[in-house]
Amino acid sequence: MNPSFQPEPAVQCRAVRKHFGDGDARIEVLRGVEFSAALGGMTFLVGPSGCGKTTLISVIAGLLDASGGEVHLFGENIAQLPSAERINFRRKNLGFVFQQYNLLPALTAAENAAVPLLAAGVQRREAVDRARALLVKLGLEKRADALPSKLSGGQQQRVALARALVHEPRLIVCDEPTAALDHQTGEAVMELLAASAVHPDRAVIVVTHDNRVFHFAETIAHMDDGQIIKIESAAAVLAARF
Amino acid sequence: MNFVALRMLTGDRAKYLGLVFAIAFSTFLLENQTSIFAGIMGRTGNQITDVSEAEVWVMDPQTVYFEETKALKDTDLNRVRGVSGVQWAVRLLKGGPVARTPAGKFSQCVVLGLDDATLVGAPRKMILGDWQRLREPDSVVIDKAGYFLLFPGEPLEIGRTLELNDHLVRIVGISDAKPGFVSFPILHARYSSAVNFQGRERSQMSFVVVRPQAGVTPEELCQRITAKTGLRARTSHDFRWDCIRYYLANTGIPVNFGITIAIALIVGTVVAGQTFYLFTVENLKQFGALKAIGVTNGRLMGMILLQAFTVGAIGYSLGTGMAAAFFEVTGQQTATRGLILMWESAALTGACIFFVVIVASLLSIRRVLVLEPAAVFR
Numbered sequence: 001m002n003p004s005f006q007p008e009p010a011v012q013c014r015a016v017r018k019h020f021g022d023g024d025a026r027i028e029v030l031r032g033v034e035f036s037a038a039l040g041g042m043t044f045l046v047g048p049s050g051c052g053k054t055t056l057i058s059v060i061a062g063l064l065d066a067s068g069g070e071v072h073l074f075g076e077n078i079a080q081l082p083s084a085e086r087i088n089f090r091r092k093n094l095g096f097v098f099q100q101y102n103l104l105p106a107l108t109a110a111e112n113a114a115v116p117l118l119a120a121g122v123q124r125r126e127a128v129d130r131a132r133a134l135l136v137k138l139g140l141e142k143r144a145d146a147l148p149s150k151l152s153g154g155q156q157q158r159v160a161l162a163r164a165l166v167h168e169p170r171l172i173v174c175d176e177p178t179a180a181l182d183h184q185t186g187e188a189v190m191e192l193l194a195a196s197a198v199h200p201d202r203a204v205i206v207v208t209h210d211n212r213v214f215h216f217a218e219t220i221a222h223m224d225d226g227q228i229i230k231i232e233s234a235a236a237v238l239a240a241r242f
Numbered sequence: 243m244n245f246v247a248l249r250m251l252t253g254d255r256a257k258y259l260g261l262v263f264a265i266a267f268s269t270f271l272l273e274n275q276t277s278i279f280a281g282i283m284g285r286t287g288n289q290i291t292d293v294s295e296a297e298v299w300v301m302d303p304q305t306v307y308f309e310e311t312k313a314l315k316d317t318d319l320n321r322v323r324g325v326s327g328v329q330w331a332v333r334l335l336k337g338g339p340v341a342r343t344p345a346g347k348f349s350q351c352v353v354l355g356l357d358d359a360t361l362v363g364a365p366r367k368m369i370l371g372d373w374q375r376l377r378e379p380d381s382v383v384i385d386k387a388g389y390f391l392l393f394p395g396e397p398l399e400i401g402r403t404l405e406l407n408d409h410l411v412r413i414v415g416i417s418d419a420k421p422g423f424v425s426f427p428i429l430h431a432r433y434s435s436a437v438n439f440q441g442r443e444r445s446q447m448s449f450v451v452v453r454p455q456a457g458v459t460p461e462e463l464c465q466r467i468t469a470k471t472g473l474r475a476r477t478s479h480d481f482r483w484d485c486i487r488y489y490l491a492n493t494g495i496p497v498n499f500g501i502t503i504a505i506a507l508i509v510g511t512v513v514a515g516q517t518f519y520l521f522t523v524e525n526l527k528q529f530g531a532l533k534a535i536g537v538t539n540g541r542l543m544g545m546i547l548l549q550a551f552t553v554g555a556i557g558y559s560l561g562t563g564m565a566a567a568f569f570e571v572t573g574q575q576t577a578t579r580g581l582i583l584m585w586e587s588a589a590l591t592g593a594c595i596f597f598v599v600i601v602a603s604l605l606s607i608r609r610v611l612v613l614e615p616a617a618v619f620r
Contacts, residue, residue: 064616091535
């Protein structure tokens with residue numbers, strides 16, 4: 001392998017700006033963000049509440065339009081994609097893990113995990129079978145037919161993880177995946193995320209406040225007041241702390 | 243995603259059942275009230291359609307509807323017969339004497355006096371006896387409901403007697419005549435007998451019923467009769483609608499039924515619309531997650547419409563079943579016989595429920611369409 005080869009980052013943000021409101025009510029949430037996330041590892045986005053982390057991942061995921069700058073996902077400038085293509089791109093390439101899981105309460109664990117496949121037009125039986133197989137890998141084989149209300153928080157987050165992975169996306173965006181979990185369960189979920197999501201062809205971005213899980217990151221981007229103020233390796237962060 | 247939509251719908255049992263029953267009861271009320279209304283209005287012209295042989299009814303120009311008539315002169319019959327295009331014309335008396343039974347039970351009746359020679363207008367649907375026996379002296383045919391009104395709890399049998407204006411008559415048959423607007427017994431008798439059941443008015447002929455010759459339409463014949471005699475002539479169909487229109491215009495019945503129908507529609511729309519809207523609002527987070535995952539607005543719209551139409555179809559079917567069961571039971575009661583669930587009523591109600599479902603869906607769809615998928619991170 002050529003040691004000078006630098007792969008194209010999965011996510012590349014250049015001078016990304018985002019504001020809400022106009023006039024006196026205008027709020028600058030992102031102020032020229034420079035950010036990238038590489039394939040094959042987990043990039044953590046950390047910072048105080050209100051610093052713009054959630055807005056940034058919303059822009060990266062194509063859920064919000066940037067007010068300025070460029071966002072490239074796998075070389076594609078998503079702002080230039082027509083709305084329908086952007087949704088299609090998101091459906092194929094992105095997986096989400098939400099803080100509050102956002103599972104559909106009327107669907108079983110396997111059916112919840114199958115939703116991205118169903119959205120892509122896969123037949124119900126095939127979609128649920130594939131989701132069930134993934135739940136087995138995530139240690140939920142006995143809970144695949146349970147409704148979310150019958151699952152613990154950790155189990156629900158594992159179902160959410162299965163839903164994020166089932167369609168084999170190239171980018172997984174996790175918003176505070178351990179915030180609603182106790183430390184032990186959060187650690188277990190992060191271990192599963194690291195073991196199942198990290199892949200040479202995939203990037204994982206994790207927004208978190210939880211510094212107890214920093215050791216799972218390859219890179220940590222610190223954000224404050226709408227900007228990335230520092231990017232460092234997790235090893236450096238941990239070394240500085242201990 | 244259709245099964246996801248349906249599972250979301252049925253997942254919240256309380257709201258799902260609330261929606262279904264709101265639409266079911268709305269459907270039941272609408273079908274019930276419109277069918278009863280149409281049935282009662284239809285009754286106002288039942289005696290006209292029961293005279294199936296005649297196609298044209300001739301009456302005094304002042305006569306507007308069947309129940310209230312101004313007598314024609316006896317010479318009017320011959321004048322009508324003299325109009326070209328008339329195949330035959332016979333007289334018909336419509337009276338309202340009081341009938342008494344030997345046991346003392348009494349009731350006002352509708353008496354139809356039929357042409358002695360032809361018995362045109364005699365009831366063709368007989369339950370007991372034979373209408374041809376009206377040729378016997380002092381004989382009448384009574385309808386089944388009237389029989390039970392005058393002889394409650396007694397078995398159907400012919401040969402019983404009634405007293406009409408000091409005349410003793412014998413029941414020679416029991417008919418299945420259609421019910422009139424009022425629930426009086428309907429008696430058929432020969433004209434020459436029936437005139438004696440009435441008071442002492444000089445002229446008693448209520449109508450001349452006419453059959454046009456082949457090749458002459460009833461409408462055309464009506465025009466000729468009116469032109470030549472100055473009398474009012476109406477086709478059976480038009481005269482029936484004259485009666486219906488009279489009751490619509492001159493009674494409080496349409497207002498009464500209209501209010502109930504309007505309330506059923508408003509309550510159905512508001513309750514179903516609000517419940518469905520709340521159902522969607524409570525699921526906004528889930529819809530947001532689906533949007534983020536990549537489900538298009540069109541697909542989400544389809545899911546909401548599927549949910550709304552599923553609820554609508556189940557509620558409508560349930561309500562129609564309830565209405566059908568209601569009419570099945572009440573149709574066997576004497577007072578409400580002949581009132582049926584009309585297909586027109588079911589179709590009209592279906593259209594109303596469709597409207598309710600569309601209104602309920604549009605409110606919900608709007609909320610989902612304007613939902614920012616990024617809201618799922620908040």
